[in-house]
Amino acid sequence: MKYNKKIISVLVVMCLLFLSIFVYLTYFSLFKADTIKNSNYNRRLWEREASVLRGTIYDRGGTALAESELDDEGNQTRVYPYGSLYSHVIGYNARSYGKTNLELAYNDYLLRTESLAEIIQYGKDISKMSRGCDLVTTLDHGLTEVAKEQMRGRRGAVVALDPKTGEVLCLFSNPSFDPNEDELSENWADLALDESSPFLPRATMGLYAPGSTFKIAVAAEALENGLGDYSVYDEGTVRIDGRDFSNSGKKAYGNIDLKNGFKFSSNVMFAQLGRELGAEKLKEAAHRFMVTEKIPFDIDTSSVSWNYGSMGETDLASVGIGQGRLMTTPLNMALVAASIANGGIMMKPRLVRSAVSSNGVTVYQTEPEALTAAVPSDTAAEISDYMQACVESGTGVNARIRGVEVCGKTGTAQNEQAGMDHAWFVGFAPKDDPQIAVAVIQEYSGASGGSACAPVARAVMEAWIK
Amino acid sequence: MYSETSSVKPLIYIMLLNLVGAALISIHYGGVNLEAIILTGAICLVSIISYAVVSLAELGDAYIYLIISVLGSVGGIMQTRIKPEYGIRQLKWFLVGTLCYFAAMLLYRLLNKWLHKLVPLYFGISVALFVATQLFGKTSHGSLNWIVIGSLSFQPSELIRIFFVLSLAAVFTAPVPDKYKDRLRLKPQHIRLLVASFITLVNVGFLILQREWGITLLFFAAYFFFLYVYGASRYYLLLNCFAAVGVGLFGAMRVSHIKVRIDTWLHPFADASAKGYQITQSLFAIGEGGMAGRGIGEGSVYFIPEVHSDFIFSAICEEMGVVGGLAILMLYFVLVYRGFKIALACTNAYNKAVAFGLSFILGLQTFIIIGGVTKMIPLTGITLPFVSYGGSSMLTTFAACGILQAISGNKEEITDEIQ
Numbered sequence: 001m002k003y004n005k006k007i008i009s010v011l012v013v014m015c016l017l018f019l020s021i022f023v024y025l026t027y028f029s030l031f032k033a034d035t036i037k038n039s040n041y042n043r044r045l046w047e048r049e050a051s052v053l054r055g056t057i058y059d060r061g062g063t064a065l066a067e068s069e070l071d072d073e074g075n076q077t078r079v080y081p082y083g084s085l086y087s088h089v090i091g092y093n094a095r096s097y098g099k100t101n102l103e104l105a106y107n108d109y110l111l112r113t114e115s116l117a118e119i120i121q122y123g124k125d126i127s128k129m130s131r132g133c134d135l136v137t138t139l140d141h142g143l144t145e146v147a148k149e150q151m152r153g154r155r156g157a158v159v160a161l162d163p164k165t166g167e168v169l170c171l172f173s174n175p176s177f178d179p180n181e182d183e184l185s186e187n188w189a190d191l192a193l194d195e196s197s198p199f200l201p202r203a204t205m206g207l208y209a210p211g212s213t214f215k216i217a218v219a220a221e222a223l224e225n226g227l228g229d230y231s232v233y234d235e236g237t238v239r240i241d242g243r244d245f246s247n248s249g250k251k252a253y254g255n256i257d258l259k260n261g262f263k264f265s266s267n268v269m270f271a272q273l274g275r276e277l278g279a280e281k282l283k284e285a286a287h288r289f290m291v292t293e294k295i296p297f298d299i300d301t302s303s304v305s306w307n308y309g310s311m312g313e314t315d316l317a318s319v320g321i322g323q324g325r326l327m328t329t330p331l332n333m334a335l336v337a338a339s340i341a342n343g344g345i346m347m348k349p350r351l352v353r354s355a356v357s358s359n360g361v362t363v364y365q366t367e368p369e370a371l372t373a374a375v376p377s378d379t380a381a382e383i384s385d386y387m388q389a390c391v392e393s394g395t396g397v398n399a400r401i402r403g404v405e406v407c408g409k410t411g412t413a414q415n416e417q418a419g420m421d422h423a424w425f426v427g428f429a430p431k432d433d434p435q436i437a438v439a440v441i442q443e444y445s446g447a448s449g450g451s452a453c454a455p456v457a458r459a460v461m462e463a464w465i466k
Numbered sequence: 467m468y469s470e471t472s473s474v475k476p477l478i479y480i481m482l483l484n485l486v487g488a489a490l491i492s493i494h495y496g497g498v499n500l501e502a503i504i505l506t507g508a509i510c511l512v513s514i515i516s517y518a519v520v521s522l523a524e525l526g527d528a529y530i531y532l533i534i535s536v537l538g539s540v541g542g543i544m545q546t547r548i549k550p551e552y553g554i555r556q557l558k559w560f561l562v563g564t565l566c567y568f569a570a571m572l573l574y575r576l577l578n579k580w581l582h583k584l585v586p587l588y589f590g591i592s593v594a595l596f597v598a599t600q601l602f603g604k605t606s607h608g609s610l611n612w613i614v615i616g617s618l619s620f621q622p623s624e625l626i627r628i629f630f631v632l633s634l635a636a637v638f639t640a641p642v643p644d645k646y647k648d649r650l651r652l653k654p655q656h657i658r659l660l661v662a663s664f665i666t667l668v669n670v671g672f673l674i675l676q677r678e679w680g681i682t683l684l685f686f687a688a689y690f691f692f693l694y695v696y697g698a699s700r701y702y703l704l705l706n707c708f709a710a711v712g713v714g715l716f717g718a719m720r721v722s723h724i725k726v727r728i729d730t731w732l733h734p735f736a737d738a739s740a741k742g743y744q745i746t747q748s749l750f751a752i753g754e755g756g757m758a759g760r761g762i763g764e765g766s767v768y769f770i771p772e773v774h775s776d777f778i779f780s781a782i783c784e785e786m787g788v789v790g791g792l793a794i795l796m797l798y799f800v801l802v803y804r805g806f807k808i809a810l811a812c813t814n815a816y817n818k819a820v821a822f823g824l825s826f827i828l829g830l831q832t833f834i835i836i837g838g839v840t841k842m843i844p845l846t847g848i849t850l851p852f853v854s855y856g857g858s859s860m861l862t863t864f865a866a867c868g869i870l871q872a873i874s875g876n877k878e879e880i881t882d883e884i885q
Binding site: 003004006007008009010011013014015017018020021022024025026028029030032033034036037039041042043044047 | 691695803806822836842
C-alpha cells in the first residue's frame with residue numbers, strides 16, 4: 001500500500017514516545033524517588049509519623065534510650081530520658097529540625113508496622129494507633145555513664161567496642177546537646193554558634209592527628225616488612241632533614257629495640273622508622289588498619305583520607321610518629337586496637353542488634369561481619385605483647401588493672417595550638433581473651449595520653465570486664 | 467486474520483482483576499458496597515458478551531474491546547478507591563460507553579460510503595461546539611472547556627477530536643471535485659494542503675482561545691503527521707514546524723499561563739506549596755509507590771490534586787507501583803499498536819487514514835498526560851483515556867475505538883484512492 005511505509009515511520013515515533021516514558025519512569029523510581037520523597041513538602045512523611053507510634057530505642061540491657069509518648073489527643077513526643085548523653089549516637093527526631101543519626105538511619109524500622117495484620121485487626125481506625133518496631137542497640141548504658149563520669153566534662157570522646165563481634169558498647173562524645181525537641185528549639189541558636197561545636201559528633205566525625213597511637217600501625221608494618229630486629233641509639237632527639245624530632249621531655253633511652261621503642265613511645269625511633277619504611281609502606285600501614293578510610297557504620301562517619309602526594313623526609317618522619325597531615329577519628333583508632341585484639345581481623349562496627357516488631361517478631365538482625373584482615377595473627381600477637389609492655393611498664397601504666405592483662409598505647413598529638421596537645425589512649429583487655437577495645441581522646445588537654453586518658457580507659461575496661 | 471483470538475483466557479484475567487480489585491477495596495472501606503459489586507459483575511458480563519459478539523460475528527480485531535475493558539476495570543477500581551461515588555458513576559459510564567462503542571461501530575459501517583463526503587458537516591459541528599463553549603462554557607483550571615447542561619457537564623473538545631480526524635482523513639484521501647480544481651487553478655494536492663491547514667487553523671485557534679494547551683498540541687501533531695504521511699513537501703512540513711515553534715516560543719515567553727507551566731516543569735520545588743503543588747504532589751505519590759507500590763487502598767492518594775481525572779496515573783503508581791503504571795502504559799501501547807496495524811492492513815484509503823488518525827491521537831494523548839504527571843514533559847491537563855473520571859472522555863474514546871473496530875472488520879474492499 002502506498003502510505004504504509006510512512007505510517008510505519010509514525011508508529012516508530014509512537015514507539016519511541018512510549019519507550020521514553022518507560023525509561024524515564026524506571027529511572028525516576030530507581031534513582032530520583034528517594035531524594036524527592038524526603039522533601040518536607042511530602043505530607044505522607046508527616047502522615048506516616050502521626051499514624052504510627054514510633055518504636056523505642058533500647059540499649060543492650062533493655063534500658064530505654066529514646067521513647068515516644070502519646071498525649072490524650074494522640075500527639076506524640078519523642079523523649080530522650082538521658083538528655084544529652086546519646087545525642088551523637090541516637091540523634092534526634094524533631095518536626096522542625098528533622099532527624100539525625102540512628103533516628104534517621106533506622107527511621108523505616110521505627111515506623112514499620114505489621115501492616116496487613118494490623119489492618120485486618122483494626123481496619124482503618126486511627127484511634128487504635130499501630131506501633132513501629134523497637135530498636136535494640138549494642139550500646140551499654142552503664143558503660144556510657146562510666147565514660148561520661150570519667151571524662152569529667154572534658155572535651156573529647158570515648159569509643160568502646162567488642163573486638164570479636166564489632167558491637168559498639170559505648171560511643172560517647174562531649175560536648176553534646178539535649179535532643180528533646182523543646183530543649184532543641186530553645187537552644188538551637190546558641191548551640192549552632194557555640195565555639196565548642198556541640199553539634200560535632202567527635203567519636204565518629206572528629207578529626208585528630210592520631211599521634212603515637214599510630215605507632216601500632218607503624219610497628220605492625222615494620223614487622224610485616226622484616227624489620228622486627230630494628231633498633232636505634234636513642235639520644236632523646238634526632239635531626240632529620242634539618243628538623244628535630246624529640247621524645248617527650250627529650251628523654252634519652254640509649255640502645256633500644258622495636259619493643260622498647262614502642263613501650264616508651266620513642267619518637268626518635270619511630271621518626272627514623274618512618275623514613276626507613278618510606279612513603280608507600282607508611283601509606284600501606286594506614287591503609288591496612290583503615291586509619292585513613294571512611295568506616296562503614298550505622299551512622300555517619302568522617303571521610304578521612306591519606307593527605308599526601310609525594311612525601312619528603314620530614315613528612316615520613318612526622319607520619320612515623322602519627323603527626324603531620326595524618327588525620328583520623330576516635331572510632332577509627334578504636335578499630336585499630338580492636339583488630340590487634342581480634343588476631344588481626346577488624347570486625348565491622350555495629351550499633352544495632354535487631355529490630356523487633358510490636359508483636360515480638362524480630363524483623364531485622366545483624367551478624368558479626370569482618371571488615372578487613374589488617375595483619376596476620378602472629379603479627380597481631382607480637383603487637384599485643386608490645387602493647388601489654390606499654391601498659392605494664394611503659395607510658396601506659398595508668399591503665400593497669402589488678403589481675404587483668406591490659407594492652408594499650410598512649411598518644412599525645414600536637415595540633416595548631418602549641419602546648420595544648422590532644423591526649424590519646426587506645427587499648428584492649430584482657431590480653432588472652434579480649435572483651436573490650438577502647439579509644440579515648442581528650443582534645444586540647446595539654447596533658448599526656450598516659451596521664452589524662454589511660455585512667456579513663458582503665459575505668460571503662462574495668463567496668464566492662466567486672 | 468483475527469481468528470486467532472477466540473481464547474477465553476483473557477476473560478478470566480479480566481474477571482480476576484475485577485475480583486481482586488473489589489476485594490481490596492472492600493478491605494479498604496471495611497465493608498461491601500452492593501452497588502459496586504453489581505456494577506463490577508455487570509462489567510465482567512458485558513466484557514464477556516462483547517468479546518463473544520466480536521469474535522463469533524467476526525467483527526474484526528477482538529483485542530480492542532478486551533484491552534479497553536482491562537483499562538476500564540483499572541479505572542473503576544481506582545475511582546472506587548478514591549471515592550466510591552466516582553467509581554459507581556465511572557462504571558455506569560463504562561456501560562454506556564460500551565453502547566457507544568457498538569453504536570459507533572454500526573454507524574460507521576452503515577455510513578462508510580458517505581463519510582468522506584461530510585467534511586463541511588464535521589467542520590460545522592466542530593465550530594458550533596467551539597462557539598457554544600466560548601459563549602456558555604465554564605472555566606476549569608484556567609481552561610474554558612466545559613459545557614454544563616443541567617446536571618450533565620460535557621467537554622466538547624473530546625468529541626471534536628473525532629470530527630477532526632474524520633475531516634483530515636477525508637481531505638487527504640477523497641477526490642477533489644473538479645469545480646474547485648478549475649476555479650482555483652491549483653493542483654489537487656495543493657488544494658488538499660490548503661483545506662487541511664485551514665481546518666486545523668480554525669480548530670487550533672479556538673483551542674488556544676480556550677486555553678486548552680494539551681489538546682492544541684494533540685491537534686497540531688495529528689495535522690502534522692497527516693501532512694507527513696500524505697505527501698506534503700519537505701518545505702511545507704518545515705514551514706509548519708517553524709510556525710509551531712514560533713507560536714510555542716511566543717506562548718512560552720508572553721502567555722503567563724504557559725510560562726507558569728514551563729517554570730513549574732523546570733523548577734517544581736521552587737514554589738512547591740503553590741504553583742508547583744500539583745506536580746510535586748504527583749511526584750511524591752509516584753516516589754512513595756516505588757517499584758511495587760503501597761497496595762490498593764494503602765496509599766495517600768488524597769494528597770494529589772485532581773487525582774480522579776488528570777492525575778489518576780500518579781495514584782496508580784502510588785498504589786500499584788511503577789511496575790503497575792508501566793503495565794498500564796503497555797496496555798495503551800498495545801491498543802495503539804493494534805490501531806496502527808488496522809490502519810496498515812486496511813485497503814480502503816479513507817478508512818486507513820481514519821484508523822491512522824484515531825490511533826495516533828489515542829497514543830499521543832496517553833503520552834502527553836502520563837509524560838506530564840511524571841514531569842517528563844510540561845504538564846497540560848488532558849484525560850487519561852478510559853481511566854480518568856469523566857463521561858465525555860469515556861464515551862468519545864469508546865466511540866473512537868468503535869470506529870477502529872468497524873474498520874478492522876470491514877471486508878468490503880473499496881479500491882485505493884480515486885485520483
